[in-house]
Amino acid sequence: MRLTELLGAEVVDQAGRPAGRVHDVRLVQDGPLPAGGFGASLRLDGLIVGRRAVGARLGYDRSRMRGPLPVKLLFGWVRHDGRYVTWDRVERLEDGRVLISGSADDLPVPEPSS
Amino acid sequence: MAGRTMDAGLHLLDRQLVDCDGRLAGKVDDLELELPEGGGPPTVTAILAGPGALSRRIGGRFGAWLEAVANRLREGDDRKPARVSFGVVKRVGSAIELSVPRADLETNRLEAWTRDHLIGKLPGAGDAPD
Numbered sequence: 001m002r003l004t005e006l007l008g009a010e011v012v013d014q015a016g017r018p019a020g021r022v023h024d025v026r027l028v029q030d031g032p033l034p035a036g037g038f039g040a041s042l043r044l045d046g047l048i049v050g051r052r053a054v055g056a057r058l059g060y061d062r063s064r065m066r067g068p069l070p071v072k073l074l075f076g077w078v079r080h081d082g083r084y085v086t087w088d089r090v091e092r093l094e095d096g097r098v099l100i101s102g103s104a105d106d107l108p109v110p111e112p113s114s
Numbered sequence: 115m116a117g118r119t120m121d122a123g124l125h126l127l128d129r130q131l132v133d134c135d136g137r138l139a140g141k142v143d144d145l146e147l148e149l150p151e152g153g154g155p156p157t158v159t160a161i162l163a164g165p166g167a168l169s170r171r172i173g174g175r176f177g178a179w180l181e182a183v184a185n186r187l188r189e190g191d192d193r194k195p196a197r198v199s200f201g202v203v204k205r206v207g208s209a210i211e212l213s214v215p216r217a218d219l220e221t222n223r224l225e226a227w228t229r230d231h232l233i234g235k236l237p238g239a240g241d242a243p244d
Binding site for chain 1: 145159171
């Protein structure tokens, strides 16, 4: 599977309701140690879904971002539209679609990236 | 979450690859993810780079054309994009630092093909100093 197969895919909940599109994929470096590698491998933790792509791609949603205040407030507000889908909720991947368990209403807001 | 957290699109895609000698070795155009046999979340197994990987992101007719050109510039029937195992990634920062020289990487294929098939056939090419 390729990362670009996930980016842009539409996320659909159990009832068939759309939850948005995948804008980024969150990775955590705590996977198994690769042979001859440097540190733990990157494990896919979840999918960032919603309309927050612009601010996130510019780095304005990082936890270390402290200002300017109007920019911080703007992108903080945009982030509330985003949703986070942990990988354990992914039921199936179809062509251009990600089917998840449960309801889209239960999805939390993503944590700022580091 | 215990380990370092990063967003693939923000922290990895389009980043520069730098080999163990500090030389540029391509860019991150896509990532290869592998689902473990016993279940569980996928892990990143490789960086995909070069026109063969980039063409999927571009999509459309231009993407298809780019992929066809990349395939023509390859030896044999291998239709896969250049792959850099994530095991050789030493550090992820503003650039992706690798532990191997770029001559050992598949991302060097286009340069090697150009050297062997075009530059090397020019009159006087053999006179160039190493």
